[in-house]
Amino acid sequence: MAGVVPRDWRAELQDILPDFFNPPGGGGRARPVCVPECGPGWAGVVDRCCVRIAAALEDRESFRFEDIRSCDGALRIRWAGRLTAPGEAAVRAAIDLAEARSxxxxxxxxxxxxxxxADGMLATRCPDHAEGVPAFSPAMENVHLIRVTVKGRLRVVVGARYDFETDAFVEIDDVSVLSRGEA
Ligand SMILES: [Zn+2]
Structure with missing residues (x-):
């Protein structure tokens, strides 16, 4: 396939889902196009997030990305839309999963x-592209805070571990067990 320039993954997503990335503005005003500012390794993560959102939206609902960028080794996604409560819950779930997967x-x-x-900056990399040292111990890696509850005089931190294979969160009743196990 010499001489064939691969299309940019961002342009492909914008073509497939113009409403998500380049929606018409209200009252004839043009909105800025959302161009994902992250490396090509995360194209599949963004794509998976778009599929989930597109599948969840009802006809009368609208959704658009405002900002997709890489920050501290994770995708950070800002969005806007007119959604029902179930639609909004589905969008939030899709974005939480995408940010965790990144x-x-x-x-x-x-x-x-x-x-x-490396040099005080966090980045998510494979062993081939890694620089610096792992930022988190294996026990605390991919653990996300859900809520803190108080049981008597005890604060219990409830978290969830993102599971890559199933692309889902698995709830952890008490995160402090993990941090104690680290020592
Ligand atoms: Zn890599």
Whole structure:
């Protein structure tokens, strides 16, 4: 396939889902186009997020991305839309999963990765593209805070671990067990 320039993954997503990335503005005003500012390794993560949202939307609902960028080794997604309560819940769930998945995927090449710290900066990379040292112990990696509850005099931190294979969160009743296990 010499001489064939691969199309940019961002342009392909914008073509398939113009409403998500380049929606018409209200009252004839043009809205800024949302161009994902992250490495090509995360194209699949963004694509998966778009599929989930597109599948969840009802006819009368609208959704658009306002900002998609890489920050501290994770996707950060801002969005807007007119959604029903179930639609909004589905969008939030899709975005939580995408942000969690990005922390398991090399932003450079799309292989399995983890977050590394180099020069005070976090980046998610595979072993081939990694610089610096792993930023989190395996026990605390991919653990996300859900809520803090108080049982008597005890604060219980409830978290969820993102599971890459099933692309889902698994709830952890008490995160402090993990941090104690680290020592
Ligand atoms: Zn890589």
């Amino acid at each position: 922390m398991c995927v090399c932003e450079t090449c799309g292989a399995r990765g983890r977050r590394f710290r």
